[in-house]
Amino acid sequence: MADICDEIKRRRTFAIISHPDAGKTTLTEKLLLFGGAIHIAGAVKSNKIKKTATSDWMEIEKQRGISVATSVMGFNYGDYKINILDTPGHQDFAEDTYRTLTAVDSVIIVVDVAKGVEQQTRKLMEVCRMRRTPVIIFVNKLDREGRDPFDILDELEAELKIAVRPLSWPINIGAKFKGVYNIFEHSLDLFTPDKQKATERVEIDRIDDPRIDAAVGEADAAKLREDLELIEGVYPEFETGSYLAGEVAPVFFGSALNTFGVKELLDCFVRIAPSPRPVAAVERLVEPSEPAFSGFVFKIHANMDPNHRSCIAFVKVCSGRFERNAPYLHVRSGKTLRFAAPTAFMAQKKNIVDEAFPGDIVGIPDNGTFKIGDTVTSGELIHYKGLPSFSPELFMYIENADPMKAKQLDKGIQQLMDEGVAQLFVHQFNGRKIIGTVGQLQFEVIQYRLLHEYGAQCRWEPMSMHKACWVESDDAAVLDAFKKRKFQFMATDREGRDVFLADSAYVLTMAQNDFPKIRFHFSSEF
Numbered sequence: 001m002a003d004i005c006d007e008i009k010r011r012r013t014f015a016i017i018s019h020p021d022a023g024k025t026t027l028t029e030k031l032l033l034f035g036g037a038i039h040i041a042g043a044v045k046s047n048k049i050k051k052t053a054t055s056d057w058m059e060i061e062k063q064r065g066i067s068v069a070t071s072v073m074g075f076n077y078g079d080y081k082i083n084i085l086d087t088p089g090h091q092d093f094a095e096d097t098y099r100t101l102t103a104v105d106s107v108i109i110v111v112d113v114a115k116g117v118e119q120q121t122r123k124l125m126e127v128c129r130m131r132r133t134p135v136i137i138f139v140n141k142l143d144r145e146g147r148d149p150f151d152i153l154d155e156l157e158a159e160l161k162i163a164v165r166p167l168s169w170p171i172n173i174g175a176k177f178k179g180v181y182n183i184f185e186h187s188l189d190l191f192t193p194d195k196q197k198a199t200e201r202v203e204i205d206r207i208d209d210p211r212i213d214a215a216v217g218e219a220d221a222a223k224l225r226e227d228l229e230l231i232e233g234v235y236p237e238f239e240t241g242s243y244l245a246g247e248v249a250p251v252f253f254g255s256a257l258n259t260f261g262v263k264e265l266l267d268c269f270v271r272i273a274p275s276p277r278p279v280a281a282v283e284r285l286v287e288p289s290e291p292a293f294s295g296f297v298f299k300i301h302a303n304m305d306p307n308h309r310s311c312i313a314f315v316k317v318c319s320g321r322f323e324r325n326a327p328y329l330h331v332r333s334g335k336t337l338r339f340a341a342p343t344a345f346m347a348q349k350k351n352i353v354d355e356a357f358p359g360d361i362v363g364i365p366d367n368g369t370f371k372i373g374d375t376v377t378s379g380e381l382i383h384y385k386g387l388p389s390f391s392p393e394l395f396m397y398i399e400n401a402d403p404m405k406a407k408q409l410d411k412g413i414q415q416l417m418d419e420g421v422a423q424l425f426v427h428q429f430n431g432r433k434i435i436g437t438v439g440q441l442q443f444e445v446i447q448y449r450l451l452h453e454y455g456a457q458c459r460w461e462p463m464s465m466h467k468a469c470w471v472e473s474d475d476a477a478v479l480d481a482f483k484k485r486k487f488q489f490m491a492t493d494r495e496g497r498d499v500f501l502a503d504s505a506y507v508l509t510m511a512q513n514d515f516p517k518i519r520f521h522f523s524s525e526f
């Protein structure tokens with residue numbers, strides 16, 4: 001029997017995040033190639049939700065269906081077991097990505113060298129910062145014209161609000177791109193634009209090694225030495241501890257499409273990235289090496305086929321050994337369940353597994369038992385803290401368009417919210433239901449799924465709203481006064497917490513000024 005501590009030590013569970021088009025899919029695919037999980041480039045593409053498909057969300061759902069298989073990509077690399085958790089590229093599904101980040105131990109951020117830090121990356125980094133997730137940054141597309149690497153580093157620090165430390169350094173960029181100097185391993189990797197071929201490496205002893213001049217020419221070698229000197233002067237020595245604490249992000253440069261700089265990234269990643277770490281439950285901190293199994297549901301993937309309304313609940317194993325058919329406690333319902341057909345994802349194949357270890361993700365066929373955030377244990381009553389909900393960006397009233405199907409509509413809304421498709425608020429003034437989302441697409445998805453999975457019809461009614469924020473105060477009387485004054489703008493979320501519906505930025509600022517004793521939160525974790 002495998003020793004649990006050894007199994008934990010060799011696991012690396014992470015997600016790759018980026019703004020759409022920065023190269024996440026390409027990088028994922030190249031990592032899988034190195035891990036031997038796939039053998040040809042292009043195999044991961046089917047999972048990509050193309051930005052051109054925004055108006056055609058049926059197509060998107062089809063692709064999401066396909067993406068069950070690639071939701072988790074497990075493979076072995078040397079002694080390591082790597083689990084890459086896929087995140088949807090489309091920004092309307094950003095909430096899915098946030099939740100996936102609760103199940104990873106670290107993150108690789110891909111940034112396009114020409115575009116720098118883009119909006120989506122900024123938002124995702126906020127979540128990483130909140131959870132102190134260690135991040136490595138891969139600056140991609142060095143084969144194209146782009147920005148000065150020092151400028152990129154400055155921008156990464158300023159925009160992502162994290163200290164950076166380059167661990168590789170490019171020699172030129174675009175048409176003149178010659179390769180990268182690997183600061184982590186002290187070697188020089190020469191660039192050959194070839195999608196399948198690995199890097200050509202020049203072993204060097206010191207930075208003044210004449211082999212550098214021979215390889216890239218004297219002028220570029222001189223510039224490289226100058227840059228490296230500057231780096232050593234400006235950036236503190238890389239130290240794994242500050243990376244693991246989420247304080248410093250090591251930065252690599254390369255070109256995913258040309259498989260350049262990817263192996264260097266991977267080799268450094270497996271060495272420094274954390275293995276599964278202790279996870280905070282409400283009651284206590286749970287060590288992965290504890291013998292008793294525990295885990296939580298971070299994602300529910302619905303089956304789009306209306307004849308099979310089954311889902312897959314994705315459970316992240318947090319502690320102990322997960323075993324097939326063992327009796328486990330579903331903490332929220334208090335029921336004991338046995339999972340006869342848990343699946344795991346190895347080398348792009350979904351197989352039934354007999355056991356899994358901390359850091360692994362198991363897929364459990366489900367018919368509505370699970371909610372996002374549910375905890376499953378060997379028997380202990382603990383509750384893992386899920387990811388907070390963020391204040392949605394778009395809001396609509398949801399109305400019943402078929403009076404005969406009111407029950408179906410209620411059930412459908414409830415289940416879709418359990419799945420985490422969107423957020424539901426109830427207006428305190430008029431009792432109407434409000435759905436909040438991060439993208440327009442979700443409204444279409446909800447309407448379609450209500451009809452096809454629950455036989456219910458809904459109608460959307462636009463409402464003008466700037467933000468919904470959670471409000472609280474240490475002074476109950478103040479909170480009461482606020483709720484009375486703003487009674488037309490108060491709602492409750494699914495847990496019954498008070499939410500203030502501000503219809504403009506001005507109204508929100510005014511409310512904040514008028515009620516200094518009230519705390520306004522833009523995420524539900526406070």
Ligand code: G4P
Pocket residue numbers: 018019020021022023024025026027048089140141142143144254255256257258
């Ligand atoms: P995403 O998942 O982050 O959205 O990005 P994806 O990997 O799909 O990459 C977006 C585009 O950028 C793709 O081109 C991809 O080929 C290209 N790309 C990725 N890495 C590099 C790189 O290192 N250098 C260059 N020059 N391009 C890169 P596309 O035309 O949108 O897609 P495709 O037709 O090539 O599939």
